[in-house]
Amino acid sequence: MTTDPPTREDPVPSARVVGDLPTVDAATAAEKVPAEATLFVSGFGGVGYPKVVPEAIARGDDRTLTVVSGGGVGDEIDAALVESGDMARRYPFQTRPAVREAINTGEVMFHDRHIAGVADDLRFDGLHTGLRGERVAVVEAVAVGPDWLVPTTSVGNTPAFVRAADRLIVEVNATQPLDLARVHDVYTRGDPPGRDPIPLSTPTERIGSPAIRFDSDDLAAVVRIDRRDDPYEFRDPDDSDRAIAANLRRFLDAEIGRNPLFAEAVTLQFGVGSLGNALMGALTELEVGDRPLVYFGEVIQDGLLDLIDAGRLSGASATSLALSADGQDRLFADISQYANEIVLRPGDISNATGPIERFGVTAVNSAVEVDLHGNANATHIRGTRVVNGIGGSNDFVRNARLSIIALPSTAADGDVSRIVPATAHVDHTDHDVDIVVTEHGVADLRGLSLRERPDAVMSVADPAYRPSLRSYLDQVSERTGATPIAEDTGVDP
Amino acid sequence: MTTDPPTREDPVPSARVVGDLPTVDAATAAEKVPAEATLFVSGFGGVGYPKVVPEAIARGDDRTLTVVSGGGVGDEIDAALVESGDMARRYPFQTRPAVREAINTGEVMFHDRHIAGVADDLRFDGLHTGLRGERVAVVEAVAVGPDWLVPTTSVGNTPAFVRAADRLIVEVNATQPLDLARVHDVYTRGDPPGRDPIPLSTPTERIGSPAIRFDSDDLAAVVRIDRRDDPYEFRDPDDSDRAIAANLRRFLDAEIGRNPLFAEAVTLQFGVGSLGNALMGALTELEVGDRPLVYFGEVIQDGLLDLIDAGRLSGASATSLALSADGQDRLFADISQYANEIVLRPGDISNATGPIERFGVTAVNSAVEVDLHGNANATHIRGTRVVNGIGGSNDFVRNARLSIIALPSTAADGDVSRIVPATAHVDHTDHDVDIVVTEHGVADLRGLSLRERPDAVMSVADPAYRPSLRSYLDQVSERTGATPIAEDTGVDP
Numbered sequence: 001m002t003t004d005p006p007t008r009e010d011p012v013p014s015a016r017v018v019g020d021l022p023t024v025d026a027a028t029a030a031e032k033v034p035a036e037a038t039l040f041v042s043g044f045g046g047v048g049y050p051k052v053v054p055e056a057i058a059r060g061d062d063r064t065l066t067v068v069s070g071g072g073v074g075d076e077i078d079a080a081l082v083e084s085g086d087m088a089r090r091y092p093f094q095t096r097p098a099v100r101e102a103i104n105t106g107e108v109m110f111h112d113r114h115i116a117g118v119a120d121d122l123r124f125d126g127l128h129t130g131l132r133g134e135r136v137a138v139v140e141a142v143a144v145g146p147d148w149l150v151p152t153t154s155v156g157n158t159p160a161f162v163r164a165a166d167r168l169i170v171e172v173n174a175t176q177p178l179d180l181a182r183v184h185d186v187y188t189r190g191d192p193p194g195r196d197p198i199p200l201s202t203p204t205e206r207i208g209s210p211a212i213r214f215d216s217d218d219l220a221a222v223v224r225i226d227r228r229d230d231p232y233e234f235r236d237p238d239d240s241d242r243a244i245a246a247n248l249r250r251f252l253d254a255e256i257g258r259n260p261l262f263a264e265a266v267t268l269q270f271g272v273g274s275l276g277n278a279l280m281g282a283l284t285e286l287e288v289g290d291r292p293l294v295y296f297g298e299v300i301q302d303g304l305l306d307l308i309d310a311g312r313l314s315g316a317s318a319t320s321l322a323l324s325a326d327g328q329d330r331l332f333a334d335i336s337q338y339a340n341e342i343v344l345r346p347g348d349i350s351n352a353t354g355p356i357e358r359f360g361v362t363a364v365n366s367a368v369e370v371d372l373h374g375n376a377n378a379t380h381i382r383g384t385r386v387v388n389g390i391g392g393s394n395d396f397v398r399n400a401r402l403s404i405i406a407l408p409s410t411a412a413d414g415d416v417s418r419i420v421p422a423t424a425h426v427d428h429t430d431h432d433v434d435i436v437v438t439e440h441g442v443a444d445l446r447g448l449s450l451r452e453r454p455d456a457v458m459s460v461a462d463p464a465y466r467p468s469l470r471s472y473l474d475q476v477s478e479r480t481g482a483t484p485i486a487e488d489t490g491v492d493p
Numbered sequence: 494m495t496t497d498p499p500t501r502e503d504p505v506p507s508a509r510v511v512g513d514l515p516t517v518d519a520a521t522a523a524e525k526v527p528a529e530a531t532l533f534v535s536g537f538g539g540v541g542y543p544k545v546v547p548e549a550i551a552r553g554d555d556r557t558l559t560v561v562s563g564g565g566v567g568d569e570i571d572a573a574l575v576e577s578g579d580m581a582r583r584y585p586f587q588t589r590p591a592v593r594e595a596i597n598t599g600e601v602m603f604h605d606r607h608i609a610g611v612a613d614d615l616r617f618d619g620l621h622t623g624l625r626g627e628r629v630a631v632v633e634a635v636a637v638g639p640d641w642l643v644p645t646t647s648v649g650n651t652p653a654f655v656r657a658a659d660r661l662i663v664e665v666n667a668t669q670p671l672d673l674a675r676v677h678d679v680y681t682r683g684d685p686p687g688r689d690p691i692p693l694s695t696p697t698e699r700i701g702s703p704a705i706r707f708d709s710d711d712l713a714a715v716v717r718i719d720r721r722d723d724p725y726e727f728r729d730p731d732d733s734d735r736a737i738a739a740n741l742r743r744f745l746d747a748e749i750g751r752n753p754l755f756a757e758a759v760t761l762q763f764g765v766g767s768l769g770n771a772l773m774g775a776l777t778e779l780e781v782g783d784r785p786l787v788y789f790g791e792v793i794q795d796g797l798l799d800l801i802d803a804g805r806l807s808g809a810s811a812t813s814l815a816l817s818a819d820g821q822d823r824l825f826a827d828i829s830q831y832a833n834e835i836v837l838r839p840g841d842i843s844n845a846t847g848p849i850e851r852f853g854v855t856a857v858n859s860a861v862e863v864d865l866h867g868n869a870n871a872t873h874i875r876g877t878r879v880v881n882g883i884g885g886s887n888d889f890v891r892n893a894r895l896s897i898i899a900l901p902s903t904a905a906d907g908d909v910s911r912i913v914p915a916t917a918h919v920d921h922t923d924h925d926v927d928i929v930v931t932e933h934g935v936a937d938l939r940g941l942s943l944r945e946r947p948d949a950v951m952s953v954a955d956p957a958y959r960p961s962l963r964s965y966l967d968q969v970s971e972r973t974g975a976t977p978i979a980e981d982t983g984v985d986p
Binding site: 450452 | 584604606756847
């Protein structure tokens with residue numbers, strides 16, 4: 001039996017463990033991780049992350065670890081390693097309450113990084129002294145061979161991790177279908193200055209292989225596991241989500257009908273989360289005429305399966321199948337069929353600035369709050385407490401041709417306005433935010449000066465907060481003769 | 494005699510006005526501009542802009558104009574049209590006191606836009622209702638033919654303007670050498686979603702032509718002029734500039750010696766201005782070993798001619814020869830020789846995200862102020878008064894592999910700290926700023942959490958301001974249990 005890696009033509013591995021590879025239990029594998037180490041873990045969008053080895057590390061000796069993931073991972077990492085006291089540093093994104101709390105109390109040092117840049121951060125010292133000790137990659141695979149592995153429900157930074165690691169531990173997960181190999185397209189970029197453009201001519205073109213290659217000498221352990229992802233659970237769309245979706249759809253319908261950007265295709269991206277999921281699902285009614293509707297984004301959520309099932313989507317490119325448990329069931333039941341529509345890429349390809357710009361993507365992302373000039377805070381509540389991190393949102397907001405921030409106008413059951421005089425933290429600047437959509441309407445900021453933007457943004461605020469926003473503007477205008485930019489903060493009705 | 498456009502092989506036009514084209518005086522040309530119009534003007538970095546036609550427009554009937562330039566232009570536009578009351582809106586950048594004052598009093602509506610995106614803004618409605626009335630392009634050329642022109646000292650957005658305009662007025666400037674055709678490389682991108690990657694395999698490769706083509710029916714007037722640019726004047730480097738340059742050079746020397754980013758080449762960009770000019774000039778002593786030192790930036794300033802003259806530079810790509818009058822004299826005296834080293838491209842190529850990222854550019858830009866987390870304000874003084882606009886700085890800061898903000902630690906003769914607790918406006922976010930350099934040292938922020946960054950940034954503040962910055966941090970930390978992000982502003986020693 002061949003031990004060669006699967007290929008694009010023949011993608012499905014013949015077995016879980018190919019070749020004469022010994023397997024060990026998780027505790028034995030965990031011993032390969034030294035007391036001070038950088039732990040690279042697979043996983044993105046809450047799926048495809050290693051489970052039993054991180055838990056075994058947490059149960060083992062005390063360690064001081066820098067943990068770097070693709071994107072969001074499970075509590076097996078972001079709770080277990082925090083509670084055991086082993087996690088000292090964390091990049092580039094996280095979503096679990098345990099790690100978030102540890103970051104916000106100062107127990108874990110965290111910096112959120114653009115997803116597209118993390119692979120290069122590893123090659124070119126972008127995290128500098130943050131990467132400490134020996135570098136060990138722990139990655140989940142549907143199958144492994146002597147010098148290759150096939151990822152599971154996400155690709156994320158796994159190719160970059162495997163390349164950067166001194167040693168590699170693979171968890172082969174029997175609950176993840178071998179047919180997932182059909183969706184993967186692993187392409188590795190060259191180095192600057194002779195780096196080629198990413199050779200994607202369409203959003204769903206395949207340019208790589210289903211397998212990630214590694215140096216066989218680096219393989220330190222293979223562990224068999226039989227446990228599913230513990231993915232995000234989306235809440236059902238509520239009235240606010242539906243109103244935002246309706247406003248977004250109305251805006252897009254008009255724009256598609258008149259903007260030459262949409263002459264040949266409608267290429268969209270949606271941010272991660274329940275609102276993004278609801279917005280994706282609402283696009284079944286989008287009026288695209290005979291144009292193809294294509295998704296070029298970071299994650300595929302349940303709402304996108306709805307679009308595929310409705311026959312509305314020509315294809316989808318992402319780095320993660322960030323589905324609910326139900327969504328995974330749905331996908332796994334018909335994976336060979338879905339693989340015709342879906343491509344998963346490494347995060348430095350799915351989110352790469354070049355293709356986003358070349359495909360003319362329309363990006364729809366959410367935010368914690370938006371200010372009167374259209375600056376968006378996507379990461380910090382009250383300026384001091386980080387939520388998840390910037391993730392790939394700015395990769396798309398900054399490089400999309402049309403960039404939309406969609407958010408409810410209030411939080412905390414209406415007690416807090418998400419439209420604020422000035423954001424306490426800025427992730428997306430006024431230079432990059434074209435459109436703001438709430439349940440109250442659409443603010444089209446394109447071409448407006450900073451003096452004109454406040455009126456437009458206020459028009460989509462909750463009506464209860466508009467008088468105080470107006471009063472704030474009037475006061476600043478009187479005091480400075482100018483429109484305000486972050487001279488003050490805090491608006492209460 | 495042929496009226497064909499010059500080619501890459503034979504770039505220098507045979508005459509100023511080629512073919513049977515009538516010329517008119519500026520007043521006659523100005524009559525082609527209707528009462529409400531969008532006026533696209535050539536010019537970038539304070540050079541290569543039209544002069545007599547804008548002045549004639551200012552002297553003529555009252556108009557309501559949206560004025561869009563490549564970058565910075567002369568007082569013939571940004572003072573004359575403001576003082577005449579004709580300028581109602583302005584994009585995407587400006588540098589002259591008259592227009593800045595009118596923007597800050599609310600007389601002129603202005604929004605600063607990323608340079609790389611302006612060409613697409615025109616194709617795909619990125620400025621929306623800001624572009625009003627008929628679209629007239631007024632551009633300076635060294636030569637014009639029936640359906641082509643060759644730009645002068647800058648390319649900027651001229652190809653995009655000529656394409657987007659309903660009619661075209663050309664000023665043929667006899668003071669600009671015909672040999673400038675040798676430096677131009679005009680390449681026009683296709684449209685999304687089938688847009689190709691920009692086919693540059695090296696920073697200085699030539700992929701276009703010296704001429705910009707237009708529809709001969711659009712040519713409304715040709716005006717001969719004989720007047721030089723009124724360019725920026727750089728101040729001489731002072732002690733602070735020299736100290737910043739020394740710190741930058743020391744950092745780069747160490748980085749070049751150890752970071753694989755520099756294994757094959759050192760590819761740099763510097764921001765516009767006296768500091769950028771001084772920093773460029775100081776690089777003659779950079780220790781690059783046998784690596785080529787290449788410039789892939791937006792403007793070529795006098796300091797870069799120093800590098801070329803010293804035989805230190807392998808080549809330079811930009812969109813503008815933003816030279817002083819002396820620098821222009823120096824360039825014009827030896828233009829054929831300099832044309833071997835220098836390429837001028839359209840702004841959507843010089844600043845394009847794809848090549849910046851592929852070449853692994855190290856970007857060095859300045860800012861008004863930097864906060865304790867590394868967020869940089871490049872555009873607004875005290876949050877309310879715009880300076881010049883973001884220009885191309887974020888094209889480079891965001892897409893460079895290594896991004897450096899270099900600035901003096903104080904302004905106003907030491908009365909104001911440029912290191913602040915929180916910036917009043919954010920142009921470059923903490924996700925994008927790797928290094929902060931002042932005359933007091935180098936803050937390396939790579940991999941540091943937001944809790945760790947303040948100590949690093951404070952270490953390069955003026956010592957007189959460090960106690961108040963520390964006191965601010967302590968207060969916020971006590972109140973919130975967290976490191977501050979824009980909870981408050983204002984630091985006075």
